[in-house]
Amino acid sequence: MADDTLKIEADSGGIYLTLMSxxxxxxxxxxxxxxxxxxxxxxxxxxxxxxxxxxxxxxIAERNIAEERDAVIDVQVAKDxxxxxxxxxxxxxxxxxPDATDIENRxxxxxxxxxxxxxxxxxxxxxxxxxxxxxxxxxxxxKNGSNAKIELILDPDKAGEQEAEQTTEKxxxxxxxxxxxxxxxxxxxxxxxxxxxxxGMSVLGAxxxxxxxxxxxxxxxSGVEVTxxxxxxxxxxxxxxxxxxxxxxxxxxxxxxxDVDFGIGNINFTGSVKVKGSVRDGFSIVATGDIEIREMVExxxxxxxxxxxxxxxxxxxxxxxxxxxxxxxxxFADQAYLRSRSDVEVKNAIxxxxxxxxxxxxxxxxxxxxxxxxxxxxxxxxxxxxxxSEMGTKTEIIVGLPxxxxxxxxxxxxxxxxxxxxxxxxxxxxxxxxxxxxxxKLDDEKxxxxxxxxxxxxxxxxxIKSMQEELKEIExxxxxxxxxxxVRVKGxxxxxxxxxIRGVSYAVQSPFKFASFAYVDGEVKMRSYDA
Numbered sequence: 122m123a124d125d126t127l128k129i130e131a132d133s134g135g136i137y138l139t140l141m142s143x144x145x146x147x148x149x150x151x152x153x154x155x156x157x158x159x160x161x162x163x164x165x166x167x168x169x170x171x172x173x174x175x176x177x178x179x180x181i182a183e184r185n186i187a188e189e190r191d192a193v194i195d196v197q198v199a200k201d202x203x204x205x206x207x208x209x210x211x212x213x214x215x216x217x218x219p220d221a222t223d224i225e226n227r228x229x230x231x232x233x234x235x236x237x238x239x240x241x242x243x244x245x246x247x248x249x250x251x252x253x254x255x256x257x258x259x260x261x262x263x264k265n266g267s268n269a270k271i272e273l274i275l276d277p278d279k280a281g282e283q284e285a286e287q288t289t290e291k292x293x294x295x296x297x298x299x300x301x302x303x304x305x306x307x308x309x310x311x312x313x314x315x316x317x318x319x320x321g322m323s324v325l326g327a328x329x330x331x332x333x334x335x336x337x338x339x340x341x342x343s344g345v346e347v348t349x350x351x352x353x354x355x356x357x358x359x360x361x362x363x364x365x366x367x368x369x370x371x372x373x374x375x376x377x378x379x380d381v382d383f384g385i386g387n388i389n390f391t392g393s394v395k396v397k398g399s400v401r402d403g404f405s406i407v408a409t410g411d412i413e414i415r416e417m418v419e420x421x422x423x424x425x426x427x428x429x430x431x432x433x434x435x436x437x438x439x440x441x442x443x444x445x446x447x448x449x450x451x452x453f454a455d456q457a458y459l460r461s462r463s464d465v466e467v468k469n470a471i472x473x474x475x476x477x478x479x480x481x482x483x484x485x486x487x488x489x490x491x492x493x494x495x496x497x498x499x500x501x502x503x504x505x506x507x508x509x510s511e512m513g514t515k516t517e518i519i520v521g522l523p524x525x526x527x528x529x530x531x532x533x534x535x536x537x538x539x540x541x542x543x544x545x546x547x548x549x550x551x552x553x554x555x556x557x558x559x560x561x562k563l564d565d566e567k568x569x570x571x572x573x574x575x576x577x578x579x580x581x582x583x584x585i586k587s588m589q590e591e592l593k594e595i596e597x598x599x600x601x602x603x604x605x606x607x608v609r610v611k612g613x614x615x616x617x618x619x620x621x622i623r624g625v626s627y628a629v630q631s632p633f634k635f636a637s638f639a640y641v642d643g644e645v646k647m648r649s650y651d652a
């Protein structure tokens with residue numbers, strides 16, 4: 122057997138090599154012998170042949186027919202069953218070289234039936250690759266299922282960051298709150314279910330089972346609930362969303378440990394708010410529940426759908442506003458605006474402020490208990506220790522129907538008048554159309570008009586009834602104000618004070634002590650404090 126550079130022969134005397142060309146190296150010659158299956162030979166003799174370029178036939182090995190092997194096809198299957206390899210040992214050159222079918226048959230003997238790479242087998246054969254481990258089959262690995270995943274829709278730890286991420290403009294840190302407010306039913310998080318995975322196949326044709334993904338539970342605390350399908354976490358109530366001890370929860374109360382300032386931002390909360398410090402100038406708190414502020418309120422906006430309590434007081438600087446649908450309680454108010462749909466209770470003083478209360482305004486219990494400057498309006502009663510000041514500070518007190526209800530009363534009276542007038546016109550038109558209908562002269566267009574007029578009639582009747590009921594409530598409150606409307610001054614009432622009850626005014630001309638003012642026989646009269 123020969124190629125262009127070497128020729129190998131064998132007889133009973135041994136194995137012989139003939140150099141056919143000088144263009145061959147010793148490693149190439151050794152490779153040639155290996156491919157020919159000659160593994161035991163005189164290495165020094167081979168080296169001399171190549172070095173001295175001996176072109177005559179040279180004996181390089183003894184011949185032992187018993188050691189002249191056929192090709193060895195070694196198939197190995199990986200422990201995980203996902204691959205199989207072939208390592209080929211060449212046959213002695215007098216023996217036949219294996220073809221692709223021989224290798225494939227050997228793979229089958231080893232049980233390799235899946236993922237066989239016939240191209241790799243053809244390369245082994247055509248290139249007579251020996252002494253190398255060649256990948257000839259690949260299995261399909263199982264694809265394990267992915268674990269369930271919880272995705273946060275609302276992240277309490279990132280409250281206030283979204284605005285900064287979405288804009289390159291200057292951020293108003295007053296409006297950016299560090300608290301995340303949620304409403305009942307808001308989706309907080311959702312679960313992406315675990316998947317089962319996809320089974321694989323070994324090169325031996327055996328299925329490889331995929332591991333299913335693991336489930337994960339919502340990390341839920343109080344104030345949240347999981348939907349029936351188990352896929353969503355919802356707010357069970359209005360309040361603040363927070364992550365405490367790695368649990369998502371909604372609390373109906375928001376507590377600020379320090380001041381409401383640039384570090385906190387404005388607060389708009391569906392629940393109660395407690396502030397252990399103060400509310401600084403320019404900031405606001407709006408809440409559906411009670412608002413409790415332990416220290417001071419500066420020129421801020423405080424608004425509650427329930428009660429407001431301020432432990433210190435309000436230095437409003439003519440811009441601070443306190444609004445409550447319930448009661449307002451505080452230590453003092455200076456240059457502030459207070460409006461309550463119930464009572465206003467101030468311990469020390471109301472100074473140069475505007476105060477409106479649906480029921481009563483009381484300034485008692487402190488060292489002064491004084492109302493001086495500004496305007497105080499109450500639906501029922503104003504009571505204080507000192508009214509006005511020695512300097513004659515202009516102070517206006519109004520008792521009786523609250524101004525907004527007086528305006529609403531006028532509005533309702535006007536609306537009722539208009540609605541009644543419209544109803545009369547509507548009724549006249551309906552009467553005309555009904556006569557036409559009775560005479561059989563009502564065409565389709567007029568019939569549709571009659572239907573619309575009937576619908577408008579019922580709608581107007583419902584609106585009129587509602588306005589009449591509201592007006593009745595206001596009138597009843599006005600009647601109550603006639604008997605209850607009073608201003609009481611336990612200490613001194615100074616000149617400069619104007620008292621108006623039921624539209625009739627009384628100007629205090631000289632100091633009075635222990636006095637009360639009430640509407641009697643069409644005028645405001647001063648009586649004793651307990652009268």
